[in-house]
Amino acid sequence: MSTYTPPLQDSTFVLDQLIGLDQLCQDLNLDEVNSDLAGVVIEEAGKLAADVLAPLNIVGDHNGPKVSDGKVLETAGFADAYQQFVENGWATLTGPEAFGGQALPNVLGTAVNEMWHSANMAFGLCPLLSQGSVEALIAHGSETLQQQYLPHLISGEWTGTMNLTEPNAGSDLAAVAAKAVRDGDHYKISGQKIFITWGDHQMASNIVHLVLARLPDAPAGVKGISLFVVPKFLLDEQGQPGDQNDVCCISLEHKLGIHGSPTCVMSFGDNGGATGYLVGEENKGLNYMFTMMNHARQSVGLQGLSISERAYQQALQYSQERFQGSNPDGSKAAIINHPDVRRMLMAMKSGNEAMRALALSAAADIDRAHHGDAESKKRVEFYTPIVKGWMTELSQELTSLNIQVHGGMGFIEETGAAQHYRDARILPIYEGTTGIQALDLIGRKTLFDKGAALTQLQTDIQATVELLNSAKNTELNALGSKLGKALSKSQAASQWLLENAASDKQLMGNVSVDNLMMMGYLTGGWLIAKSALLADQLSSEENNYGSPFLNAKVATADFFADHYLPRVGQHAETILSGLKSTFAIDIDLL
């Protein structure tokens, strides 16, 4: 079984050096938060992740939840772990103080979330969904709803869900058909929702469902969808869970991965209608969902890093324990000594470190944006589809490499390598598929502002290229030249897209994923190169990291530049081809 070691040193390096956590906290007026505190928070969360959650990961995979009589019984051991998670206050990390939260910055919450999901992604989804509900209620809930629900959701005593998808409404939410009927001060909700993550379980005393539904007189399409709070148990006069609401789980999906997470078919209103309370105003539900989109999508992108980190650690461990072939002196060789295995490990390590740099940079921009920084807001908008799309796509490759390092032992289930690969497969799908992210990036985030946010990013990358080029360390000069080359290739493709794609919807959709991946490798390559630059600067002064770590950072960035940055040019070339061949043949010839 694979163990999990929290990547404390790299997380701390990215937070303290790349993000500049101390400065960020000052800018956010968080007087009591600094890198020392963040270090302790990460370390202590890491202990719970490694000791309590990680061992349950494979248990959840083998013994998924069961449903009977409309009740879901989660994997044995999960409830105790969840209770420990809640008792130790981890659910409260980023919640506002007014409702019992610790009000720590999102970037720190993100570093901690990385560890929950590495340890046990199926488990981690439960608090993740609660965070989403919290955000929705903070942004749009009435004061009454906030007072009733937020303290319990933030403490983790109750959990939250998102009920969007229906059999005929997946990526296209305009087709939502669940009904809401006004009934005095509340609404009666009925309909079926599918793919509801942690839709039911016995780990918490109540579950707060956020449900999209349509009023009888609502306009058709996306402008007629409203958002409701539907608690599993209606609140009594003391605000405590009382009578069972008219909602239950009627079945669980059988899935490729994340077996430990109950994916529920939820039925609302089988006995006359589930009592629901309107969030915000009628018919604005979809807008409300979009305000949570950046955080939710970045969280899924982060899961791409988490699962790849866990897969990497397993590959690293196995490659040192498995002996095949010989060393030059005739002794048996651990496979880590074979060049191709080493290449795969470096591909995983460098990919993970680039993703961590991007995920935490984007998370810090969310903090700055919430604090009113307009530039950061634009950057968050631009980063979000890249974090979600590129990181989850890269996680497919990296978790597959773990299986490859294991060889045949990875293809059989006993080693657990396959679990990470299967678990990762949902990531490019839920919370908006890669195709949706790619359209978002090229349409709303690039063409819509005529490339303004893109140009700003290119300017920032160029600045790093210049710093690398003028550094004393020749390794950094080489890195600067590789990054500069990738940047200019991407610029040519981006420029061409700006000139041609706005007027041609088919072209836009056709090259959108290449554009997404191109921007992903470029941004990841930039941030890991920037990390190398900082590591090089630090190595000449007294520091907490030590020269092995700092030198490794430079070498890892260099590997990324050789291994992944050329893909920027490849995607650029594909974009410039215009991909006319995609639609060249008729459907009946496919």
Place this chain on the structure above:
Amino acid sequence: MKILVAVKRVIDYNAKVRVKTDNTDVDLTNTKMAINPFCEIAVEEAVRLKESGTASETIAVSVGPKSCQEQIRTALALGMDRGIQIETEDSPESLSVAKLLAKVVAEEQPDLIIMGKQAIDSDNNQTGQMLAALSGIPQATFASEMKIEDGKAVVTREVDGGLQTVAIDLPAVVTTDLRLNEPRYASLPNIMKAKRKPLAVKTPDELGVEMKQHTKLLKVAPPAERQAGVMVNSIDELLEKLQSEAKVI
């Protein structure tokens, strides 16, 4: 009732121990450090006594350079009330630590001092016993169970032949064995509160202790690397090897 707990900064038990190339010491550069696990058990016991209402105040004290404040903060995050750091160079020997702690005991007048039975770096198992002697108070070492009753500590000790239960008058020194309790994880609210808890810094001078080194570290060598095993063909061959090669029979 006031409880004093001593905590030591040591290499994290998960970290791989490296020896310096010149064999002068263990190489601790950029190695992950943590509270000595036995000291963590002592902290847990003190926090439980506070939670059950038996103790009114708990103090964590550590001896070493400024970096050991990290371990004091960890103890505070686990629920201790305040901290004291006694600023010294790295690795003072047990007797010096005991003398420093004896001064703190004289100042603070705790009713109970809980310490780890030993630290996982030097495995000396001395400081608790020395402190009890220097302070002229009773001691119960290797505790696997402890109760406070009628002004006494009733301590079950893990001794070679089994378990021994003793009742000692307070104030006293109790040193912890592994089975005394299972330490908790620090909770986020306590981590946040820990920043605001007082942490005083004292020097050996202020405490009137002269730091002396009675022992000298001559050499540190890693254990010999394990050799690969061999298959033997007969019991006779095995006996022969045990006799002539392994020299164990």
